[in-house]
Amino acid sequence: GEDVEQSLFLSVREGDSSVINCTYTDSSSTYLYWYKQEPGAGLQLLTYIFSNMDMKQDQRLTVLLNKKDKHLSLRIADTQTGDSAIYFCAEILRDDKIIFGKGTRLHILP
Amino acid sequence: DSGVTQTPKHLITATGQRVTLRCSPRSGDLSVYWYQQSLDQGLQFLIQYYNGEERAKGNILERFSAQQFPDLHSELNLSSLELGDSALYFCASSVGGTGERTYGYTFGSGTRLTVV
Numbered sequence: 001g002e003d004v005e006q007s008l009f010l011s012v013r014e015g016d017s018s019v020i021n022c023t024y025t026d027s028s029s030t031y032l033y034w035y036k037q038e039p040g041a042g043l044q045l046l047t048y049i050f051s052n053m054d055m056k057q058d059q060r061l062t063v064l065l066n067k068k069d070k071h072l073s074l075r076i077a078d079t080q081t082g083d084s085a086i087y088f089c090a091e092i093l094r095d096d097k098i099i100f101g102k103g104t105r106l107h108i109l110p
Numbered sequence: 111d112s113g114v115t116q117t118p119k120h121l122i123t124a125t126g127q128r129v130t131l132r133c134s135p136r137s138g139d140l141s142v143y144w145y146q147q148s149l150d151q152g153l154q155f156l157i158q159y160y161n162g163e164e165r166a167k168g169n170i171l172e173r174f175s176a177q178q179f180p181d182l183h184s185e186l187n188l189s190s191l192e193l194g195d196s197a198l199y200f201c202a203s204s205v206g207g208t209g210e211r212t213y214g215y216t217f218g219s220g221t222r223l224t225v226v
Contacts, residue, residue: 033214042112042200042217043153088153090214098165098215099161110126 004101005091010029011107020104022089027070029091034063035075037086037103047074055102078108084108113137116201116218117208124226128189131221133201135182140206141165144176144213148197159184160206192226198222 006022024032030051035043049056049063049072056063062075076083086103093099112134123129135142144156159178170176173191180185183189188195202215 033216035214035217038220042114042219043202043215044217045214048214076187080194096168097158098155099155 004089004091004099006087006104007102009105009107010080011109013109014079016079016083018074018079018083020074020076020087020089020106022074022101023096024072024089024091024099026091026099027094028094029065030062031092032065032072033088033090033092033098034061034072035088035090035100037068037088039085043088047103053065079106079108099100112218113214114139114201114203114216114218115171116199118220118221119219122221122224122226123191125193127191127225129223129225130156130190131186131188131199131201133184133186133203133218134206135184135201136216138205139188139203139216140182141204142178143204144184144186144201145177145200146171146197147200147220153200156175156186189225194198196225198221 012018030097033048034046036046037043060077064073086105088103089101115134132159138163143158144218146154156170157176158166162178176186198220200220202217206217
């Protein structure tokens with residue numbers, strides 16, 4: 001079935017790197033996404049990666065894609081207090097429907 | 111401001127009542143999606159409309175219904191409300207077709223529904 005799995009919680013010390021992992025199910029997914037939800041707000045597209053790429057870097061964000069294992073990760077370098085949020089992994093299916101994971105709550109320790 | 115407008119932001123109502131949530135999509139977007147977010151179920155897809163027509167249905171209860179109007183705004187109607195319907199309801203929009211493949215969906219800030 002259609003399912004995107006990710007761990008629910010992650011705690012990281014300020015200044016360290018955060019790595020949020022995700023597994024998806026549809027090997028034909030062409031795009032995979034990371035969304036960020038800050039408290040009291042809607043989801044905001046953080047970054048995306050096209051399926052023919054292994055890696056995408058955007059400032060402090062690095063997305064790694066392992067198509068063989070259907071594994072996606074988001075690395076946030078030099079984690080700041082403003083990075084505290086829920087991060088959703090998502091994949092797009094052939095019918096253009098986007099399936100979201102349950103979200104990983106990133107907690108920043110001082 | 112994402113460009114997707116949801117009203118009201120907060121709603122408190124009693125069990126058995128009926129409420130209507132409203133969404134105005136981002137200018138130029140033809141698709142509207144409704145999601146329910148609760149602590150234990152995560153983000154659940156409810157329904158999608160494209161240019162006024164229902165396009166996809168997810169885990170939407172029979173007590174819930176939606177529609178998209180000619181001006182592309184959408185309404186989600188929730189009736190015979192139960193305590194378990196308390197959640198954040200998000201609307202998202204996209205261009206439609208293959209447009210969302212690159213840009214994903216644009217989300218509104220949600221309506222928090224509390225059923226007491």
